[in-house]
Amino acid sequence: MRVIHTLAELREALAGQTNTAFVPTMGNLHEGHLSLVREAARLGGPVVVSIFVNRLQFLPHEDFDQYPRTLARDCELLAPAGCDIVFAPSEAELYPVKQTYKVTPPAGLADLLEGEFRPGFFTGVCTVVMKLFQCVQPAVAVFGQKDYQQLKVIKGMAEQFAMPVQVIGAPTVRADDGLALSSRNGYLGTDERLEAVALSKALQHLADAARDPKQTLAGMEAAAAEELRQRGWAPDYLTLRRRTDLLPPTDAERAAGEPLVALGAARLGATRLIDNLEL
Structure with missing residues (x-):
């Protein structure tokens, strides 16, 4: 080399x-x-x-x-x-x-x-x-x-x-607990590293709710952000988007099986982490 x-x-x-x-x-x-x-x-x-x-x-x-x-x-x-x-x-x-x-x-x-x-x-x-x-x-x-x-x-x-x-x-490579690998993970303290997996879990919860016609897009996203906020995070966004153009899906598109992706960015202490999950 x-x-x-x-x-x-x-x-x-x-x-x-x-x-x-x-x-x-x-x-x-x-x-x-x-x-x-x-x-x-x-x-x-x-x-x-x-x-x-x-x-x-x-x-x-x-x-x-x-x-x-x-x-x-x-x-x-x-x-x-x-x-x-x-x-x-x-x-x-x-x-x-x-x-x-x-x-x-x-x-x-x-x-x-x-x-x-x-x-x-x-x-x-x-x-x-x-x-x-x-x-x-x-x-x-x-x-x-x-x-x-x-x-x-x-x-x-x-x-x-x-x-x-x-x-x-x-594909994204993840640690055993599901945290997406990132150079910025090195900024996390010991307790923060244990907590960091909460971002991927919040995105999974958002993805799980995505096809439920009773759930509104705004309600699902607000719930995902609040899930992190209650744990001490400062979310920038947790959102559900179309894979094609990263714009919000309509209710009809969600129901019809439009390819979607859940994306999130949030600060844990001084460290800003991002992640996503296709569904």
Whole structure:
């Protein structure tokens, strides 16, 4: 496995490759990331994993400076998972001048849910992913379904720009108690870690109620949020949406079996966690 820090060296290493598989990350890797790498390796071709903490997707009050940088440990994990190249550029390498050209996704998809609570987040995500796609020029890119809205945004970007890359979503990896694996789980204290699984349980309760015609959408969502609030959480949203466009389903669509997804974001202490559950 090679660790590459410059775009020139990356392009030299990938010269002539037409079936590269790519997994973009911000590092501080866990089993969820490694499952994406193994999926990329299964597809054949060289596997490139990028490690870059992208300033553009952090709001001013968020944890950009505190976000863990663990490159040496990450590389130890990546080699046996099937990674061939780690692309770990510095900020000056990826953004040699101020990034004034940016990719702005459609408000109808990007300004709800995560976009409502983290304004500009998906512009930062799309901009760095577009740039990394141009650097790596992969045939396929693998993203986790835990970031459900992000996956939809990136798929839409690749399709609308006719990018020659297939964007694949891989299932969320969970701990034994059901907590979705996340780099931010490392911020949780011992008691908070035990409590954190309540988010996935609240989403399961929301999903269980979704097909009950006696339940209103607003009532179900309010009950799910209150379930967490009573346990000391600060919910941003717990909601039921159509998988196709992440808009709220009608009662008729719920009754007819429209593919739905329950999504949630909430703070437990100082840590903001997200999760989702398809139904």
